[in-house]
Amino acid sequence: MAATLPRRLTALLALLAAAVSVTLVASASPAAADPEGGTKKLRNALETAAKGYDQAKTKLASSKKRQTQLTEKLKQSEASAKVLTGQVNEVANRLYQMGRISTMSLLLNSASPDNFIDRVQSLDVLAQIDSGTLAQYQEDIETSKKAKIALDAEIIEQRKQVNVMARKKREAELALAEVGGGAAGGFVSANSPAAKAAPRNSDGSWPKESCTVKDPTSSGCITPRTLHAFQEAKADGFKRYTVCFSQRSSGEHPKGRACDFSAASGTFKNEAASGGDKSYGDSLAAYFVKNADELGVMYVIWFRQIWQPSTGWRAYSVSGGPAAVHTNHVHLSML
Structure with missing residues (x-):
């Protein structure tokens, strides 16, 4: 019985030494015990705020890129429409002066074969100006309208994302305030x-x-x-x-x-x-x-x-x- 007690005590001391050893090893790796930023609640709050901020920032950048593209498109369509405005006015004045004459009357009024060819060529040019120019003009005007509507939408989108970024920033600040941030x-x-x-x-x-x-x-x-x-x-x-x-x-x-x-x-x-x-x-x-x-x-x-x-x-x-x-x-x- 006397011999059994020392053996048990020896075994107990060995177990205690092993536990102390494990504790010392664990404490020897301070970074492994690093809580990554305080409490789990704080880490979750920081992660949510950071990801929300990044997503809003990305959307804001995309919106600004689209805005730049739309601004250039609007500029080009308005410049094109301005040039075509003069041609459209010229077509309108010519039609008014000619009284929208028919193709037959334009050809019958030619006094010679050479004059006849000139009239045919004029008729062809007039037809191109009358249809092509007016169609392009209308397209440019429509493009300008759509670009302006899209630009207004992008401005609204940007305001929205700026507000989201401000809100996420505030969320992060409030979370950090709990640890003296x-x-x-x-x-x-x-x-x-x-x-x-x-x-x-x-x-x-x-x-x-x-x-x-x-x-x-x-x-x-x-x-x-x-x-x-x-x-x-x-x-x-x-x-x-x-x-x-x-x-x-x-x-x-x-x-x-x-x-x-x-x-x-x-x-x-x-x-x-x-x-x-x-x-x-x-x-x-x-x-x-x-x-x-x-x-x-x-x-x-x-x-x-x-x-x-x-x-x-x-x-x-x-x-x-x-x-x-x-x-x-x-x-x-x-x-």
């Missing part, structure tokens, strides 16, 4: 490299993508657009330790639409970046901001600040360690 200085650099644009649909929108390609940073998967952003950043010199896919209960990482870029050159450090590591993070955050339209960036989080296209840089004062407040890595979420 006031205006912030942010990280911007005019010297950031230019990334190659990711593919878009013909209407300018982003293709719907799922987690279908191998993640080069883990054993999981990511979207093609996320892979493109990762590869572009790497090609432009941002090559430090990165993890994109990770299995979590919510957020963008398990969807393959997010990456965590370590500020340190080795792996994630459980401390706030400083010196060269801080400069690296600043440059990387600025890089994603500059290339947001080209890459399809939803938001960037770095050093207690979050950037979205609708709001710019805002304070991000969630509580927790370096991973939670994003002082040891740059978080990137993709549309």
